[in-house]
Amino acid sequence: MKAFPSLALFLWFGIMVYGQSAKEQLALANAAQLDHSSGTIAFTYQDKFGYLIVPVNIGSETYDYIFDTGGYNTITTTIMQHNDLNPVMQVEVGSSNQKKAKIDLVSIPTLAVGGIPFTQVGAFNFDFEEAPQIPCYTNGGLIGKGIIRHGIWQIDSEAKQIRFSTELKDMPHMRTAIPIKVKLDKTFNPFFKAKINGQNHRFLLDLGYGGMVSLTQKTAQNLKITNTLEIQGEGSVGAHGSKIENSHLAQLESLQIGSGKIERPIARYAASNNHNLIGADILEHFILTLDFERSTLYLTPLDHKTDKGKTSFGLDFNKGTNGGTAYISRIFGNGPAQKAGLLLYDTIEAVNGQVLTDMEYCDFYDYVNTQLGQETPLTLTVLRKTGIEKVVLKKAHLFTK
Secondary structure, three states, X not given: OOOOOEOOXXXXXXXXXXXXXXXXXXXXXXXXXXXXXXXXEEEEOEEEOOEEEEEEEEOOEEEEEEEOOOOOOEEOHHHHHHOOOOXXXXXXXXXXXXXXXXXXXXXXXXXXXXXXXXXXXXXXXXXXXXXXXXXXXXXXXXXXXXXXXXXXXXXXXXXXXXXEEOOHHHOOOOOOOEEEEOEEOOOOOEEEEEXXXXXXXXXXXXXXXXXXXXXXXXXXXXXXXOOEXXXXXXEEEEOOEEEEOOEEEEEOOEEEEOOEEEEOOEEEEEOOOOOOEEOHHHHHOEEEEEEHHHOEEEEEEOOOOOOOOOEEOOEEEEEOOOOOOEEEEEEEXXXXXXXXXXOOOOEEEEEOOEEOOOOOHHHXXXXXXXXXXXXXXXXXXXEEOOEEEEEEEOOEEOOOO
């Protein structure tokens, strides 16, 4: 089972800093002018552990950015300094797991996403220092809703391409597309209606969430889901770090968006979740065409093999950013790890023979997530007070059908 952080940023209103109103803050945060009038541009994106990584040109350099329909544009301090950019104002923001921080807002004169030019782009100055996992995906930041609300974007996971145009007629794969009405809120978050287990609910399309479905605790309780398991340990990773909270996975009966239907998707829910989310795993089932200027999302069904169900080793790993030991950061109830006697915060010296202690953080993060994604057994070297133990785990289905 992939363990993906939720990266969406949310602006908290009512904060008055440097004499700027919330309205002025929001206008700059979502500012972007499209500098492209006709024709189709296509570029390749990278799928890294479920996230869409896109090339972004700022100044003379190209950076890896996360394509995030539920987030704001961001820029690192290093990129600001390299391009002599200064803050325009400061605001307080919160991330999807309800942690807050005060950060600067910046105006970027020009940037290009996969060759698509934009000017006067508002962005938060964010280095993700409290969320060391996020820089393992990006050396730039997030391309968010302030840019994505302009033009038409088509995301094709089979071709690993994003196509852009200002005209819907330029887009392929539209003959069987299912149109879905989208409502943008005042911060340009794209919301739409979908059915979970036959019940209508409101969802945010958040490609900065690397799973399929994330639910608020209230929605999960209303659905009265019985097929669930508890995850102990660290919660989701937001822009300001992670919270220590237990969360749950649930086997749903179905997810239906318009006439498009996915059987037995897995949902995550936790007390800190602000919104119901549909995340990047939706791309395993549909080509997405985003036409937010016309308040519409299109789903073109993909042919795919029958889902055999999610399998997992039943754990995740983390470690300190300045060296330090690796440890079990999450453990899934009744999963292979728990059944093997492993405990939350057990020290892990090695995974499949690779010693973890001296690895740089992102080398560690990429390595362990690659190993967790394999179907072959996982051999752990566990350091305990009684000595070193070898534990071999085999993946198992999270839920029985």
